[in-house]
Every structure is written in structure tokens, then in C-alpha cells.
Amino acid sequence: MLVLWCPDWPAVAAAMAAGVSAHPPAAVFSANRVVACSVTARSAGVRRGMRRRDAQARCPELVVFGTDDGRDARLFEPVAAAVEELVVGVEVVRPGLVAVPVTGAAGYFGGELSLAELLIDQVASRVGVECQIGVADGLFAATLAAHRSVLVDRGAAREFLAPLDITELDQPDTERAELVDLLRRLGLRTLGAFAELAERDVVSRFGSAGLLAHRLAQGRSERPPHRRRPPPELTVSKEFDPPLDRVDAAAFMAKTLAGRFHAGLAAHGLACTRLGIHAVTERGEELSRVWRCAEPLTPQGIADRVRWQFEGWLKAAPGARPTSGVSRLRLEPEETVAGNSLQLGLWRGGVRGLGEENELAAEKAGRALVRVQGLLGPESVFTAVLDGGRGPAERVRLVPWGDDRSVHSPPEMPWPGRLPAPSPATVFAKALPARVVDSAGAAVETTRQRRLTAPPHEVSVNGAAPQRVLDWAGPWQVSGRWGDGPGACTRIQALLAGEPEVAVLLTLAGQDHPQWTVEGVYD
Structure with missing residues (x-):
């Protein structure tokens, strides 16, 4: 197996997409931690897993990018295409890494070393990015060989590892x-x-x-050599009218097709480890790519790879992209393995630790949500993800069903000024205007030291009659990005008299003309 690896691909792709030179130090962050960084950033002390503030402290000139799987896949498609011009059987393992069988190509080009040199020159001239080549028995050993630019002799993988x-x-x-x-x-x-x-x-x-x-x-293959030949009926296809010419529409359709594809495999006790994605455009252009996976693919994994591939096809540079939309899509299992021992962990609704009965219920609910999306569109169903933040509104992020639910801002990180538990049961989409006065009827404000000018005595919400404050807690101060700039606010909790009594979260925000609002209500 020959593996071609583009080092630090997420950082390289982010710089290419932003039109930034690859030479300045750059890093890609997810949840405020480094997931990839350039060579110059590493030379300054930046490492994977490092917090953003620590990375910027070590390298103040660090260029910061966010993760984007679609961007990485879109910009890597020209690399795979460049390799495919010389070698057949190209398999994309992930953006930044492709694998090809080496025996036939090495014999044609005069040996493994000659083939490696030719591929490096091909990628550099066609795409303008650096890459490294590794050859070894099996994908795992070949990948580690590529990390070290080593050609391992046949049968010597164990000694190399x-x-x-x-x-x-x-x-x-x-x-x-x-x-x-x-x-x-x-x-x-x-x-x-x-x-x-x-x-x-x-x-x-x-x-x-x-x-x-x-x-x-041990340097052996990740799977036993005797694999089952996929039955032909496991291939699924779908016609599109009108043709797909947008990535978001293709990603939505991929979810349904991936579910059908995965269900057919599961019914035969199989799991897919090499996925063939084949498309035909309205004008008859044929597009195809094979994705190789170390682990059996889940429905979400299948849908992700289809979305990534459409990113590469539909958002390619002019002249490289298809001239019309995709009218037919076919998913084909290029390689399968027995999946019986993995079914409980992979085929259920993706909710682990709930027991089989609850996992089946989660799977049933997921199908119902996908059905609603099919009727009303992909933006019709949202689920909440709990992120980090200081206020209740910024801690909850709504994500369309089926999209990535990873946490952007870890809740366990320190958040100065964060409200203590519990959070308000109701958080208004648009805060209600309020007026807070002291016992003398004067408006309660904050001093330069950011303390209340007087204890709150009465609160009037949205122009209604004033309600007496029975008890209150706070204040909690939140600084803006720069000192008391935009985003700075003061929050208090207040228990208001009435039938019944009601507890509210009051927020004072605004630089020139501070205004009290009711941000939420407690049960």
C-alpha cells in the first residue's frame, strides 16, 4: 500500500481558503483547542491539544482558523484527482490522506522510489502543496511510513513499527x-x-x-484477508429532479440515502469499510471517488463522506467542477466486513449507555425527525447543544437534526461572571424591557466600580404595574471583549411579589444609555 499524506492539512486548507500564505504560523481550533497547526507554529511551541490562549501566548502572531470538514474535503479533491491521473484505485482515507495499491503502478513507473518522486512532483505542480509518501504492508503501517517519508520493504512492517x-x-x-x-x-x-x-x-x-x-x-492488515463479496443488491441509488447543484441540498439527501444504504448492509450482517460514491450529472459527466475507512461506517459517517465529496465536486475551481447538477447518485460498498459483533454499538440510535430498549426508542425518534425534515426541509428540526458561556441564552445552541453536535465552547472552562445554577426555565428570544428603582423611586444603575447604586425595591416589566422586590441576589458582572466595551452587562436575580410570586433574571446592558431587561424567568 502506498499512502500520500499532506502534513497539517486542516491548517493548509484553512490558509488556502482564506487566501493567506502558508508561511506565517497558523492553527486550526475546535472547542478552543488546537487540532492542527503549521510547521512555523510548531517551531514557536504550538502543539495539538493546546488551549488557544496558551498557543497565542507562545506565538502572538498566530493566525487562527476554525474547523471546517467541508472546506478540508473540498480543497483536497484536487490532490486526489492529481494522484488519480497517474495511479488507478485511489482511495481517500480522510482529507489530507489518500491510499493506492502500489504493486502495478510501481512496476509501470520503474519502482516504488520512482513512483513516490513522481507523485510528489505531480501534487506540487498541479495543486501547489507539499506531501510525503510512505509504502508498507497495510494502511496503518503505510500511514506511519508516510509520516516519516519511509519506503518499508515488503514483509518488514512489524520491524518498522x-x-x-x-x-x-x-x-x-x-x-x-x-x-x-x-x-x-x-x-x-x-x-x-x-x-x-x-x-x-x-x-x-x-x-x-x-x-x-x-x-x-504486528504489521498485519486491519482486517482479515478473506472478506465477503458485497451482494449487488446492497448498492443504492437515487435520481434527482431537479438536479443537485448545492452542497446543502446534497447533504440533506445524503442523510436519507445513507440510512437506506446502512440498513441494507445491517440486514445482511455486514458493515462497509470502503465506500464508493458515484454520480452522473445532467449532461452525462461521470464522477466517482472511493473512501477508505479504518472502522466500519455508521450512517452519519456515510452521510459525512457524501457531503465532503460533494463539497469537492460542486465547489471546485472553475474548469474542474461539473458543468451541471448531479442527476443520479449511487452508493456502492466496495468492501464489507462482518458486523455482527459491532451492531449494538453502531447500528442503534447513536445513544450509548441507555440500554437496548431506550436505544431503540432513540432510533425511532431519529427516524421521525428525519421524516419531518423530509416534509418541511432540513432547517425544520433543531435540537439543543449545551455550550459554555456566561449567560443562559449564549449557553444553548440550536443545531439542525443530523448536523455536527460537537461542543464549541466547553462548559467546564472558567467563565467569569457566569450565573450560578439553576438556570432560568424560560429564556426569552427577545428580552423584555424593565425598569428597576430603589426605595426612593430613583432608577438603579451601576457605579464606576460596577456596583449597584442602591438595592432594587420595585421592578416594572414591559410597562406593567410595579412589583415589589421580596429578595434579590447578585450582581454578576460580565466584561466585554475590551474592558467595559460591547458585551459588558450586569445581572441580578430578583423575587417579585404577586400571585403567584415570580423569580426573574434582570440584566443591565448598554454603554451610553444602560437599560434593564428581563432575560429569563425561573420556575
Whole structure:
């Protein structure tokens, strides 16, 4: 297997999309942590997993970008196309990494070294990005060889892997962090030490996930060589009228098609590990790409890869993109493995730890939400994600059903001025105007030290009759981005007299003319 790897691809793609030179230090952040950074950023001390403020403290001139899987896939499609001009059987593992079978191509071009040099020159001249080549037995060993620009002799993968750190098992999209941490605590610091263990002991202690990692550490294929041939009826296709010419519409249709595709595989006890995405445009242009995956694909994983591929096709540079919309899409399982032992964890509704009955209920609810989206559109169903923040309104983010629900701002981070629990039961989309006065009838404001000028005595909400304040708590101060600039506010909780009594969250905001509002109501 030959693997072509573009180092730091998320950072490279972000810089390309923004029209920024690749030379200044740059980093891509998710949830305020570094997920990828450029060589110049690493030379300044920036590392993956580092907090944003720590990264900027080490490198003040750091250019900051956010994660965007669609952007990464769109800009990587020209790289895959450039490789495909020389070698057949290109498989995209993820944006930034492609794999191709090496035997036939190496014989045609005069050896593995000549092929590697030719591919590096091809990508550099056609796309203008740097890449590294690795050759070894199996995708895992070839990927690590690409990280080191090494061509490993046939049959020598185990010797190549043996001295490498055990953390190399935790590659993207594998979810082996817990296993790797456990192996390190057991004293297994290298892949060679792990590979020396007996397979029977590995299975009994670490289960199927440990067995797969053990095979990789031994330089063997991630899956046994005898795979089942996919039955032809597992291929699913769909005609589109009008043709798809927008990525968001294609992504929405991909969810339904991915569900059908996955259900057909599950009915045969199979899981897909190589997905073929084939499209025909309205003018007869044929587009195809194969995505290779280390782990069996879930419905969401299938839909993601279809969306990424459409990003690459429909948003390519003029002259490289299709001249018309996609009128037919076909998903084909290029490779399958038995999925019986993985079904409970993968085929259910994606909610783990709820028990089988509740997981089935979650799956049923998910199908119902997809049905509503099919009737009313993808923006018709939202679910809430709890993010970090200081105020109740900014902590809740609504996400269309089926989209990425990852946390943007971790709630566990320190948030100076955050309200104590519990949060208001009702948070208004538009805060209600209010007037807060003291016992003398004067408006309550804040001093330069950001303290209340007097205890609140009465509150009038939205022009209604004043209500006496029975009790109150606070204030909680939130600074703006720069000192007391935009975003600065003062919050208090107040219990108002009435039948029944009502507790409200009052906010004083505004620079020139501060105004009290009711942001939420407590039960």
C-alpha cells in the first residue's frame, strides 16, 4: 500500500481558503483547542491539544482558523484527482490522506522510489502543496511510513513499527485514546511491546478493539484477508429532479440515502469499510471517488463522506467542477466486513449507555425527525447543544437534526461572571424591557466600580404595574471583549411579589444609555 499524506492539512486548507500564505504560523481550533497547526507554529511551541490562549501566548502572531470538514474535503479533491491521473484505485482515507495499491503502478513507473518522486512532483505542480509518501504492508503501517517519508520493504512492517510509540495507535477517526492510555499505564510503551503479547490474552483483556489494535501493531492488515463479496443488491441509488447543484441540498439527501444504504448492509450482517460514491450529472459527466475507512461506517459517517465529496465536486475551481447538477447518485460498498459483533454499538440510535430498549426508542425518534425534515426541509428540526458561556441564552445552541453536535465552547472552562445554577426555565428570544428603582423611586444603575447604586425595591416589566422586590441576589458582572466595551452587562436575580410570586433574571446592558431587561424567568 502506498499512502500520500499532506502534513497539517486542516491548517493548509484553512490558509488556502482564506487566501493567506502558508508561511506565517497558523492553527486550526475546535472547542478552543488546537487540532492542527503549521510547521512555523510548531517551531514557536504550538502543539495539538493546546488551549488557544496558551498557543497565542507562545506565538502572538498566530493566525487562527476554525474547523471546517467541508472546506478540508473540498480543497483536497484536487490532490486526489492529481494522484488519480497517474495511479488507478485511489482511495481517500480522510482529507489530507489518500491510499493506492502500489504493486502495478510501481512496476509501470520503474519502482516504488520512482513512483513516490513522481507523485510528489505531480501534487506540487498541479495543486501547489507539499506531501510525503510512505509504502508498507497495510494502511496503518503505510500511514506511519508516510509520516516519516519511509519506503518499508515488503514483509518488514512489524520491524518498522516495533520501536514506535504506542500512541501511534490513536489515529484520527479511530477512538482508541482510552485503549492507548490503558496500555501505557500497563507499561506497554511501544508498538513492539504490545505486539509481543499473545493474541488470546489480548482478546480476553481488551476485547475486539484490542484485537484490532494488536493486529496493527504486528504489521498485519486491519482486517482479515478473506472478506465477503458485497451482494449487488446492497448498492443504492437515487435520481434527482431537479438536479443537485448545492452542497446543502446534497447533504440533506445524503442523510436519507445513507440510512437506506446502512440498513441494507445491517440486514445482511455486514458493515462497509470502503465506500464508493458515484454520480452522473445532467449532461452525462461521470464522477466517482472511493473512501477508505479504518472502522466500519455508521450512517452519519456515510452521510459525512457524501457531503465532503460533494463539497469537492460542486465547489471546485472553475474548469474542474461539473458543468451541471448531479442527476443520479449511487452508493456502492466496495468492501464489507462482518458486523455482527459491532451492531449494538453502531447500528442503534447513536445513544450509548441507555440500554437496548431506550436505544431503540432513540432510533425511532431519529427516524421521525428525519421524516419531518423530509416534509418541511432540513432547517425544520433543531435540537439543543449545551455550550459554555456566561449567560443562559449564549449557553444553548440550536443545531439542525443530523448536523455536527460537537461542543464549541466547553462548559467546564472558567467563565467569569457566569450565573450560578439553576438556570432560568424560560429564556426569552427577545428580552423584555424593565425598569428597576430603589426605595426612593430613583432608577438603579451601576457605579464606576460596577456596583449597584442602591438595592432594587420595585421592578416594572414591559410597562406593567410595579412589583415589589421580596429578595434579590447578585450582581454578576460580565466584561466585554475590551474592558467595559460591547458585551459588558450586569445581572441580578430578583423575587417579585404577586400571585403567584415570580423569580426573574434582570440584566443591565448598554454603554451610553444602560437599560434593564428581563432575560429569563425561573420556575
